[in-house]
Amino acid sequence: MIERAVSTTNSSRPKRSIKGFFLSRKVVPYVFVSPFILSFLLLFLYPLISGVVMSFQTILPGQTTFIGTSNYERILNPTFFKALSNTTVYVILTTVILTIVPMVLATMLNSKFVRFSNVFRASLFIPALTSTIVAGVVFRLMFGESEASLANTVVGFFGVEPLEWKFGAATGMFLMVLLATWKWLGVNILYFMAGLANVPRELYEAAEIDGAGIFNKFRHITLPMLKPITVYVVTITIIxxxxxxxxxxxxxPEGSPGNIGLTIVGYIYQQGFRMNDLGFGAAIGVVLMLIIFVISILQLTLSGTLKKGG
Incomplete structure (x- = not known):
């Protein structure tokens, strides 16, 4: 009788299947986040650790040797500082342009006086869907060195001699900034328009009743309410x-004259792949990662975002 009761009790217990295990409340959250965890480990953490390790090595076909900090000591050279200065100027210009101009244009498109704003939103997003390489080919033709190029034809109307756009430091930087502005302006406008959609209309109506003009409404209502979007846009633009x-x-494609267009990532590609010095290229990459980290933390601290998060 006791054995029968025990066997009956054991048989009455529901057997936990594999399917039931994965559908349990304790396991399901980990199942849902597992794709992110795996992709983070395989596509971010592992390459990061490998890159840091490579930065202390000299790598030749079939031969890897640890050389300490020699690669980092080589970074302090005129070419690196040229790439860093070019990149810094580019970051400053694109951050200023791609923050201020989209904010102003988004405010204009969000006003009640602009018709067909949805058409403008769709058209402004089209450049972001275009390949940078394809757009760059078109820009190269537009800003060619011949007198018949579009850019030289335009400046010719103002009595300016044809310019060699790709062979000057200032004009070369202008081309890179112009291409980035053309491609990402519409995306940032959409970011700011999404922020403006959350601004209560009652604030503007109350300001109008108090006699506030367009500039005062923009300064005292629009700017403060768009601060989270502004911090986000500035951060992603810097990175x-x-x-x-x-x-x-x-x-x-083959390198700029006098390194006028050399960037830090371009320097990594040049040293790591063209010069077959992967260890030195990895060291430059680690330094670039640290630069981005420090500047991002500094920018978020100055904007007060980290303090609020803490």
């Missing part, structure tokens, strides 16, 4: 600026 490579490559 994208330091990671920039394509905007330089499309104008100077």
């Amino acid at each position: 994208a600026g330091f990671r920039m490579y394509e905007e330089s490559y499309v104008f100077w």
Whole structure:
């Protein structure tokens, strides 16, 4: 009787299947986040650790040797500082342009006086869907050195001699910034328009009743309410600026004269792949990562974002 009761009790217990295990409340959250965790480990953490390890090595076909900090000691050279200065100027210009101009244009498109704003939103997003390489080819033709190029034809109307756009430091930087502005302006406008959609209309109506003009409403209502979007746009623009490579490559595939278009990522590619010095290229990449990290933390601290988060 006791054995029968025990066997009956054991048989009455529901057997936990594999399917039931994965559908349990304790396991399901980990199942949902597992794709992110795996992609983070395989596509970010592992390459990061490998890159840091490579930066202390000299790598030849079939031969890897640890050389300490020699690669980092080689970084302090005129070419690196030239690439860093070019990249810094590019980051400053694109951050200012791609923050202020989209904010103003988004405010204009969000006003009740502009018709067909949805058409403008769709058209402004089209450049972001275009390949940078394809757009760069078109820009190279537009800003060619011949008198018949579009850019030289336009400046010719104002009595300016034809310019060699790709062979001057100022004009070369202008081309890279112009291409980045054309491509990402519409995306940032959409960011700011999404922020403006959350601004209560009652604030503007109350300001109008108090006699506030367009400038005062923009200064005292629009700017404070758009601060989170502004911080986000500034952050991603800074990071994208330091990671920039394509905007330089499309104008100077074989290298720019006097390194006028050399960026840090371009320098990594040049040393790591063209010169077959992967260890030195990895060291430059680690330094670039630290630069982006420090500047991002500094920017978020100055904007007060980290303090609020803490």
